[in-house]
Amino acid sequence: MQQTLEDFFKVVRSAGVNVSIADSIETCKTVELVGYSDRGILKDALALSLAKTQDEKEKLYECFDQFFSFDAFQKTALIDDEKASAEKPSTESQPVEEKMTAEQAMAEYSGDLELAKMLLRKDKAELAQSMKKAAREVGITDIWLFTQKGINTQKIMNEMGLRELNQEIALLGRGDCPAERALAGALRTAQKYLFQEVRNFVEQQLAMFGKTASQKIHEDFLKSSRLSNIEKHDFQVMIKIVRKMAKRLSSIHSKKRKRKDRGKLDFRKTLRSNVAYDGVMFNIFWKSKVVDKPRILALCDISPSVSSYSRFLLLFLYSLSDVLDRIDTSVFTNSLIDVNDIFEEYPVQKAVDKIVNELGMGGSDYGNTLLDLKNDYMDKIDNKTTVIILGDARNNNLAPQTEVMKLLYQRAKRVIWLTPEMESFWGTGDSEMLKYKPYCSIVKECNTINHLEQMVDTILKVSAQAA
């Protein structure tokens, strides 16, 4: 049973529930205590010790039902005698003996091949057991791609004794005795059913064990592919990835808010609270320093060529709201539009969609945008603000207004420019990137979700160090 439990852990893991070694040891103890006799109690016990959230519990229940279902060989008419023979058209010129019953067949069969006996006896339970044993031998739990279906089916069949069965059938079929020939026919039919069953079983196993593996491959692919190339139907997956990354980042950075119990002694506070003890310092207070959360002003180009990058940057930033003090967002194509109200009104995802779809049209004009920034936003920017500009700096040969960039650089804490273009393209054609570059703290190529994550990580890190 130990093996079964381990297999079950594997299934649960592949469903996305984290099961550590320690968890599995504890769970084994639990199962030992409650026993296997009551399915309901076993299910509850596993859920109690393996799943750590309500969500995980539901996944686990699903896995439990799937894993501990014993329906192999139950559905098919492996050997529903009447039906099987009724389906056989008489034109196949099979002898009448074909219709012999299980007992007859058993009596006729004089060989000692276990598989053949089982098939003739039509013993579903035993067949299922033998199949599961064979599956374990060949390591079915390691299956994780659909291409492995065929080979695994074959391996299980071989393990169960397919080769010997074939020899037996050939041997029986060669003889002259009609009873033996009928036996061979019966075995051949049974073998086909067996194949179907095993294949079904392998498919089920793939569905259980291969789920995360293929998901993970897909996610890895998405993380490293250019944001502009991501298909619309993958957006949901991307949003999940972004959330996951954001959660990770915020848990890393959220703990550094305060430095306590070290550094300088807060003398005044200490004296005040120890007056009661005659000035003997029992309670000591340290000067604590609150680490500033970064304040961010994001300027996103939403002209069609870069809108998909802006979409994910915004999604990322707004998922990080608990580690950021304040996010101001403006978008532009040829002039700057404040979109904070849209973010306040709608949930992030919807807001981003709305912005990109409704406001993003026309060619970009960075010069004009920077002028807008100068006129309307400069007073919002101080030495705590990190300005993030996302765009390709392709200005359609209009005036670049670099002096505004200079002013911005002087005022803000940091100016970060993210461009989807590779460095070798900067400054080619109508790109003004090289002119803006001197007035940015960081200019970075940023075109995959991995880049985005690194960049946000840097912003948070620098602000923690600066304090």
Added chain:
Amino acid sequence: MKDLYEDTFQSVEDIQQQFELHNYICSRQIATCTYIAYNLQKPVMVEGPAGVGKTELAKTTAEILGVPLVRLQCYEGLDESKALYEWKYGKQLLYTQLLKDKLSEVLDGATGLRESMAKLESHDDLFFSEGFLEPRPLYQALREEHGCVLLIDEIDKSDHEFEAFLLEILSEFQVSIPELGTLGAKIKPLVFLTSNNTREMSDALKRRCLHLHIDFPDEKLERRIINKRVPKLSETLRGEVVSFVQQVRELDIKKAPSISETIDWAKTLLLLHTEHLENQVVKETLNVILKFEEDIDAVNEQLTQFIKKAQLKKR
């Protein structure tokens, strides 16, 4: 007084029966959880909306086992000195003052600083002994002679630091006090942690616990609970009350009424000698089960319909 683990729970059914005797109707899942926790001596993390009986579970368990319940209410800023132990500073100061005169006796005949120090050091560290220790709930729970049920209530309200601090206690059932050394539990307490999910608990803490989620009960279970808790309520009214509350829970409201609120409402109706749910009575007592003005308005809109349905159902 018997020990905590002396008289074991025999089986899951046994627990269900014993709890019922103590007026706590529990689902099989809750019973299984208690059974495992008791036999493997593992802490239980209980999650679920407010008022579904999380705290009550710990109380009842303590009652059945006949051991004291030690309760630690968590809040923001809770730290070691409030949860584990604190030195009795006042007493220490007072004693030093009082014993000042005795100092010369102790130092009798010592000449020079070095000799005096040596003499002082040869005495025990009296001021940092258990006599000067102010035990707080966690310390109390560990030192309880016959074991106890330890309830750490609303753990989600505490800080990250406190959560990390709990890890040692929950896995080893011991605490380190620098002046005294490491103290282990006399008998491992049965620990219940409750959480309203206002924040996600760390994986390390979750790993050490069994995770139990208690949700609102279904209609049948709730009727049984009301029957136990408010036995004087007539059967018809009980059916109506439960059915009505169940319908309210399905609405999209700020705070859905929980079991404790259903019980309160049943008691209120009993007090008012109500026999059947009627518009007027329900309207007047709706504030017992609903705690927000908006929620009351939302339910008022469908009041007649709900009552009608409730009356139909009980038949």
